[in-house]
Amino acid sequence: MNKVIPNFLYIGSGVLLTLQLTFGGVFIGTILGIVLSVLRYSGIAGPIITGIISLLRGTPLILQLSFIYFIAPSILGFRLSFLWAGIWAFGINSSAYVAEILRSGIESLPKGQFEAAKTLEITRFYMWKDIILPQVIANIFPAMVNEVIALLKETALIAMIGGLDIMRRAQTVAAEQYEYLMPLCMAGVYYYGLVLSIEFVGKKIEKWKPYAKDS
């Protein structure tokens, strides 16, 4: 019983790594996802982009993480730290899902919005920047929050390449003390707390949409 608080704090010190991996992954995933979407919609290498997205969604994340950590160094000529390997692996994997979320957001907009911009002689750049994307971002926001939550839980895979995140620390405590229930419950509390926080912030941002209010 006297180890409960030290164990709880020890496991909790993995929160920072979990958050670094989650938000680093989401940042890279969002940028790469937008790039993939733009390339797909601009007609440049459309089938290749579709193939890349299919491959990223169709193979396990643990495989992609292993590839980047164990195989990529022989191609790149240098080894990434487990943190950067994790951020890139989660980011690249997430980009495929972000690209699909963006696709659904763009396709959910009425065709008339594109046509209205065209009839008003708005150029393609400004049409995407000021007419289409603001509406798409508002529409896909809930799906993006889901993606962040999914990625947060998937970051537990970092243990495979030595990262001491929440889950890995819980397993370490369990192995040291031959006691699984308490450390795993503690890890669950941390993950659930983080997910609830992300949901709370997401809902606050989602509600801030002045043009959706009938006033």
Added chain:
Amino acid sequence: MLKIYNICKSFNDVKVLEDISFDIKKSGILGLAGPSGCGKSTLLRCIQKLESFDKGTMECNGRVCFMFQDFQLFPHMTVLQNLTYAPDLKDRDKKEEHKNQAESILKNLGIGSKAEKYPVALSGGQKQRVALARSLITNPDILLCDEPTSGLDVSTTMDVVSLLKSVNEQFGVTMIIASHDLDFLTKISDRIILLKNGTIAVDVDPRQCDDPVNYLKKYY
């Protein structure tokens, strides 16, 4: 002002427009009548170049603007931003002028108090006026209106008749209005072209007929 010669348009081997030819003069109101699926909207979309036609030619002297059946206002912009966004992009030095012009048009159309509202807060009739104002601020020579009375009751339809007529007179805009509502078209147009199965069934001045609605119904 607008001359169309032998326009043909098909979608997947289905002929929608066949050999359509007509011309229109400045400041008139042309009604495009016909049952659903006869090609009215497609013809308007071809004139606006939202669709390309397969055959034929078109000569147009002037700016064309399109008012969509479902208005297609930009929901994340206020009424004023909906009006001024495109003109501001073209001439960034005249933002204040565009704002004043937009406010004046909105006032003219009876929705001056709605300038800072978002489209979601407007009624159907108010959205239509905003869509009309957004077209007018671009100083069009020809305004294409697709089914402007779709889903409206009789009294609101009469409001639309007087609104479009007053816009036609005040702004001197030539209009082509597509509608399946013969009663509405005969009240507003000085010329009606009735399309049937993608061809022109009749081209008539409704003011020259004793009973234009029944006359047109014969060709429906």
